[in-house]
Amino acid sequence: MVVFFVIPLLLTVVWSVFERTMFWMEPGFTLFSYENFFFSARLENFVVSMLHSSVSVFFSFLIGFPIAVFIRRRVAKIAQHRVMLLFILPFMVSEIIRIFALRPILSRNGLINNFLMDFNFIDSPISAFVFTPTGVVIGEIVSFLPFMIFSTFLALEAIPNYVFEVCADLGVNRRRMFKDILLPLAAPGLFAGGVFIFVNGIGIALIPTILGGPGSVNAGLIATQAIIALDFPLAMAVSAIMMFTLMGLLFIGHKLFNLTKLLEPIS
């Protein structure tokens, strides 16, 4: 914990207040990198990328939650883990290929537009599927949806079967089952999945690079671009801000949902 988390985090914070030199940095204390971040368009880019990631989390919940519930409740116990393994398969393909493969599907001359035009649903291709914020959100959902399914399933797996049996005996309808049973009990898993998606969404530079519009960036790309421009203290400041954002999220999540429940043994 100390070697892999505390020391790197401390170093990141320390370097972020160093003085920038032409090609590296030198010890000192300046908040210029933070000023450079918070009082420039970088903050706007950071906030927009958080917004996109939040939308991705929301849609991943809409898609992933029913899938996790279906596997937990409708698939035979013996096969549940095997079915979950199927969602790992996409991760065996390089991420860049997975994301790039969306281009021929979503582009103006892509499969979806061709299909819609062939069947006369539209007259001209829809440009908004890719090279737009929509493209980034689609890319994030496709890439990170399994995280939502895994963590939600994990949370649901911890719910003893008798809970569902009692609900059935008492004639609880689906809406109440969802609202009062599944959602509260799956909340730690949903939150954990949401954090995974959110953090990857703001951190992984590939998706806005390949599917985003002109100049589309996220926090990861802001840091990368600072490194390319040899502004190492700025890159460290962006990384520190990302880490503190994440830690803040985890703290709130833990207070609200007690995330340790996820790691408790299944009774």
Next chain:
Amino acid sequence: MFKTRRNFLKKSALVAASTALSQSLIMEAFAADPLKIWTIGVAKVTKTWDEMGKQAGVPLTYSAKSGSADQAIQKFFVGDGQKLYDAITDNGGGQEDAMSDNGAIVPIDTSKIKNWKNLLPRYNEGNAGANTIRNKKGEIVGVPYISNADSMAYNKTKVGGDINTWDALFDSQFKGYAAMQNDSGPTLTTTAIYLKESGKQDIVNPSDMSKSEVKGVCEFLIGMKKKGQFRTFWDGFGNGVDLLASEEVLVSSCWEPIAVIAAKKGADIHYGTMKEGHQTWNNVWMLTKGGKQRGQEANFYKLMDMYLSPWFGARTLSNLGFTPQMTGVNEYVNANPDTFDAKAKKTIAARLVGKEARMAVKGNSWQNLYPKEMRAYQDWWSKVQAA
């Protein structure tokens, strides 16, 4: 110990001779090691690096490098680059100064490179490219092996003819079908060249703009972006190719190899000469201090002989469309009909003509990796991205 001066001199001479001998033996022993090179993939024009080594007569150990300048800076200024690599490549136009100023590379003895005489005259002192291979003291520290004047690729069938002005990139008739590179350096320089040469903005040096000039250029790009002119800013070779090959964009400022490969994929992609000018650049080989200390100088010069031979020039032009840095390419191609058939000869000749035309445009501006107002470039570029 030394009873007479003669004895002293004899013993001193013996010690000096044995030291020199052992040093040269050590150097030779080191030189028998492969030359450890750190370079970009396009420096290879054969199938394997072994073949490149055989052609040069030097065993090579290759490590892959990105085209990004920060990588070499990090590896050599704060990393273990000196231990790892004998020779590296990077962009001329700033990087050679940075590397030389910090003692990462050493001056090159051009008299030891037989093919140095082939080098294009643009690198002679006083000419446009001279500074890109020299350090601030005027010593030669880089051997250029590829270069280009970056221009615009366009889909001739779809745009209805040839294009010879950057106006097209910003023309509303191609709204949503234009792309530029997602890199502040080339994109701001290219836009500055256009704005300067078309009389739309006063800019002294498009490669080294003042803060207010950077602001003007970026505000122009922000305006264009808000109007929906750009489909995207491409990043990476494959990305650039795909945009043109899939006809997702019809006009794009890009590297020539992107246009070459996109055309090979079937789209009617051409690479024009823009009347306003282009950002010109080169990539150079450098001998590291560590490489020299390990006795790899002779191997380095052998390798440079290969890189300055028409053998390499013809292949880099034919395969990827990079500009050869030496004279005699056409003659070499004509003398080797088994390697270059009539079609390849025609392609090479046409590309050379196109390159000469682009290089001759008055408004061209050489790449500058470290403009004086770099922070303004970065800050304004983030505003372009946020717009």
